[in-house]
Amino acid sequence: MTKKALYIFNPEHDLALASGETNYMAPASARRMASELALLPMWYAEEGSGVLASSAYNLGYVKKIQELLGLSVDLMTEPELAIEPNLDIRPWGWDRHGGRARSFEL
Numbered sequence: 001m002t003k004k005a006l007y008i009f010n011p012e013h014d015l016a017l018a019s020g021e022t023n024y025m026a027p028a029s030a031r032r033m034a035s036e037l038a039l040l041p042m043w044y045a046e047e048g049s050g051v052l053a054s055s056a057y058n059l060g061y062v063k064k065i066q067e068l069l070g071l072s073v074d075l076m077t078e079p080e081l082a083i084e085p086n087l088d089i090r091p092w093g094w095d096r097h098g099g100r101a102r103s104f105e106l
Helices: 012-019 028-036 056-069 096-105
Strands: 004-008 050-052 074-076 087-091
Touching: 012 028, 056 074
Parallel strands: 004 050, 004 087, 050 074
Antiparallel strands: none
């Protein structure tokens, strides 16, 4: 069974790598940027994949872009991850904190 690709925009990983801390918390501005630009991967994601966003308020925008440009990328929220266990996670970047935090959330 082929895994569905799930793209995650997590720019705060760059700060986590630079800090070198085991328990790193990105500043509010970096977390806000990650939330506001969560849909950025839809522009480079492969057909049939998903993009993780914190809430479904982005759904209207995604549907409009799908309709206008024919993109076939789906929006996924964190609660939906529990019902879609067969995912190929493709983050913007990996770091110790991101990998550890994401494994607890799934």
